[in-house]
Amino acid sequence: MFRVILQRELHEALKGYTFKSVIVLLTLLVPLSAYIQAVHYRRLVEDYASRQNIHRVESRNEIVVLTRPVPSLLPFFNGVYENRPNEFRLQRDSALVLPSSEDLAPLEWLFPKVDLSFIIGVLLTLMSILIAYDKIAGEKARGTLKFVLSFPLSRRSVLLAKLTGTTLQLLVPLIYAVFLYTIVLIFFSYKEMTTLTVSWAELGALVLTALIVLMVFALLNMAISTTVKQSSTVMVACTPVWTAVVLLWPSLGLYAASSLRPIAVQEATQHQITLKEAELIQAELADHKEVAAGLQTQKAGVEVAWERYIELRRRWMGRRNDEVKQLTDERRRQINGRQQLARSIVRLSPYGALKDILGSLCNTGPDSYEDFLDAVELYYQQEFLPASMAHLARHKPGLNNTNQNDELQLRPFQVPSPSLGARLKQAALSLCLLLGQIFGLLAVCLFRFDHYDVR
């Protein structure tokens, strides 16, 4: 009987216009979006390569530019990759790690980029409502539910059959969208050095996450459907919920977090850091002046003076780093606090949770950006600064021991690339929230359906 109900569900779905409309809409939008993303990705990779070439030629011993590599899964979910600086300039004479100039992207303020997260999170969740709304209320209205419940099958099995049918109906457009997107992406992103690498495991994790999100909406539909009698009432109830949860809540959550956790304006912090550095530079210059005057009085030579000079530079650079770092760390802590609050609010929406998970999965989320910033900081402190100061110490002025070919030798900069397991672990909280929503809604469905009075 279970199979009969399941077959009936699938047969009805394939016959319906909604399913066909969904497929037509996806067939139009998915290739267009994937094509744009492929072109965009190709351009980003080419830009990255050209930037690397320029920096290799133009970088000097006192300045090194670190660039964040383009994540290979970026076309699936753009995330915050382009919203924040991806290139930092390390300077021997400054304690500040400065971002390089960035591209202008005004259109993103009006229309955020359409990637797979939009297709799944907005369009397919809406489709899941359109597909699932009629499952129980429709049968109630037509009177066929009484007939189905007269079968020698428990109510839970009937509900499970309907749920399985709905899941399969959602899985078909989902897999179609993801694979069409991937194929178009791979086809158009291929160009000499550009290779889009996506593993089956990553695609599987993506499809599974998307299915969980779609299931939340399908179950929401069914929960309402078990409560009311008319299909139109299910739609009337589900549409505002979908609008609030998918469209309103994430946007609202971000600005609500800003008002709940106010922080100092960026310019104020920047000004504070500049003042601190200016103060330290003045003190350092005064120190140098004093030492220079002392050395002149002692009639010292360059050899001795250079040692004193390097020692002063090291001491003051250490102090400047420590004091400026305190301010920048405090700023980062404030921003992260607000960011975490915003993410906690946004995660409550399945669409927000989907973006959070995709951010971890595709390495384009705030966590991977934080990893990049940490890597830059670490590289500056542990690699660049010691090597740069040592290089400076070797280049005594006016002496013949200066080797012109002595270039600054640094190990290549590497951004950590976590394994799939580690990335999923980062997304565990959002996944748990989604699963919690699924179980909660399933419990409501079971309870309501068990207590449904056929009369």
Added chain:
Amino acid sequence: MPDISNDHLQTYSAKGLDNKLNLTFIWLVARKEILTNFRNFRIPFALVTLTSLLLGLAHLMSLDYRYRLSNWEVNQTAPRDAIVGGVVDYNLIDGKFSYSAGVGYSPPVQRPRPFSVFIKGIDGEMNRSGIINQRINFMARQDELVISLLFDTPDTSFVIKLFVSLIALMFSLDAMTREKEAGTLRLALAEPIRRREFLPGKWLGISASLLLTLGPAYLCEILYLQFKHNLFNDQASFARALFIFFLCILYGLVFVNVGFFISILVTRTHKAIIAGLLAWATIVLVLPNAAVLATQVLFPTLTYDQFDAHSYKIRQDLREAEPATTSAVKPSIGLPGAKTTLVRLLEAERQITDEYLMGKINQLRRARLFASVSPAGALVFGISDLANTGVNDFEEYLELFRSGQLSMTDALKRRLDLSPQAGKKLVQEVIKDVNNRQRADKTPITSYLSASLPMASLAVWAAFFGLAAAWRFKQYDAR
């Protein structure tokens, strides 16, 4: 139709079936529709939802505006000295060397537009500071929320785009199907009321329901913003707010007509809702995004990295062409040919910057043109232009950089003919002048003209679906 009294019927019979519309009937049908929408709590529900959304989001956006304004104020009051630092010379018996250190202050930020509380548009992008010199460097976006650009900005434009369209559909989608399901449409058409009186009556009722919802909610938001920010302190601002309201109403009417058309087309309410939602998703979510995506494919622009690479290539070419004079990026002016090389470099940098900036402006203009074909795109671009936070203002923002760079290039060229001190003084004066420039607001007339295309697009959409609904209703077989 219990509301149509015998008097009305007699009046109607006396007049006969002439071509003149009977406004009393139209009003009766409209009144019935409005009362139905009141009785089934749709108007109160929509009014409360829309008012709370507009007020709540206006409050959040006003906090965001204050934050950005405070950021600008701090930026403006901070010293603008180029570098704080100095040089120490080590004069020793067998040689000398020197040490120099310094730090620069933040580059200037543009003042956020007051109407960005209302419609933020591209104002966030225009808050980015930029360093104008031989070339332009655009600094990073404000660092408060990394994930803010992942979702839409929740301003008035967002509420109108998503919620007013849904509310309009809520009023219109079942306007006819409800009557069809209950059988009252057949009854109504059997009365001596003509279809071309019944249809406008229904349409008027739905539109009035939308107006009764949107009007008070919008007024509440305007009053809130007026008391909190004194936003509408002059006639021009007030006129802008009125134009924005007019555009919102036009946008709402598009969806009234779409819903009405669907309602006439199908027989069951739940089918009308499905068709309505699919149409809504296509018109609001898919079409404007697809138009913007298509613009990006058809009219790609230089990215900053490509611009950087071009600039680098120019420098390389000049180095190769005149190796003796340009051994470094900064050539020594004293060497023969160095001045010509430097002038060529400055000109080339200016040209490539112009190309980069013009590319951005042209793409944005084309995106506005393409997106204006869809109602949601027309609304977003139209009201952001009216609020001084749209494409026109972004052009003004880029023009500020372009003219700044032109002044700088000119000063750097003139410096070559002056003594080092006079040249330095000249460049510093120009830097000061460039840094103090703030972009001017576009005149109201320019904003209205820019908004005329979106307005026309919305009017065409509304007229198309209105006529389609009228045509379909004329064909409707009541049996």
